Amino acid sequence: MLLRARDVSKTYSIADQTLQVLRGVDLDLAASETLALTGESGSGKSTLLHLVGGLDVPDAGSIEIEGTDIAGRSDAERAHLRRTDIGVVFQQFNLIPSLTVADNIAFQARLAGSADKEWIAYLGQTLGLEDQLSKYPEQLSGGQQQRVAIGRTLAVRPKLVLADEPTGNLDEASAQTVMDLFLKLVGETRAGLLLVTHSKSLASRLDRNVHLSVGVVS
Ligand SMILES: Nc1ncnc2c1ncn2[C@@H]1O[C@H](COP(=O)(O)OP(=O)(O)OP(=O)(O)O)[C@@H](O)[C@H]1O
DSSP states (O other), X not given: OOEXXXXXXXXXXXXXXXXXXXXXXEEEEOTTOEEEEEEXXXXXXXHHHHHHTTXXXXXXXXXXXXXXXXXXXXXXXXXXXXXXXXXXEOSSOOOOTTSOHHHHHHHHHHHTTOOOHHHHHHHHHHTTOGGGTTSOGGGSOHXXXXXXXXXXXXXXXXXXXXXXXXXXXXXXXXXXXXHHHHHHHHHHHTOXXXXXXXXXXXXXXXXXEEEXXXXXXX
């Protein structure tokens, strides 16, 4: 199993208040499987994605990537995992403003020491960015910026891709184009995909759907 989460709990504490967001979540994702995670606003979808991505740690429970619990790893090990095996695409594009499009796409792969020039060129071409490669992020539209972010994430060929409303900041037409490209390329990498979305029609395009409500997944 690519991802196996068991009995995951997460509580946030602010001042003297506590909010239990996740109350024993179980979640499995097989290699190359695509899974949509839906749920009301505030139900904890982003929280769960952050935990799976090793950006935060659960209070209890286990999150295994290929059989190894990420909570048991050191910060450095989790950072390494995020660079090489887990790719994340957020609603905000999070590009590096001082780098060109070409350098943004290659950035993570270079950090991971795994920059495959042919694959990166193919990504730029397939994502329709060939004429934008020497431009800077601020010179691009939102849809183009998200395509760069997708290219950067997939350049390392992660085994697991986590996406949090990746087209949430785009207009409908642009969202459709970007999502089509994203799903096509994720399919080509044979990565497992965990996608947070509010869209039922988008969720129906994936292999499986789960719903997060009152802190548990069903
Ligand atoms: N770092 C944090 N500190 C305190 N509370 C937080 C933190 N992050 C999230 N929360 C709270 O946890 C709850 C779940 O938030 P989360 O962002 O995971 O929900 P979500 O399902 O992704 O929502 P949305 O669909 O609106 O993005 C919310 O009530 C939120 O305010």
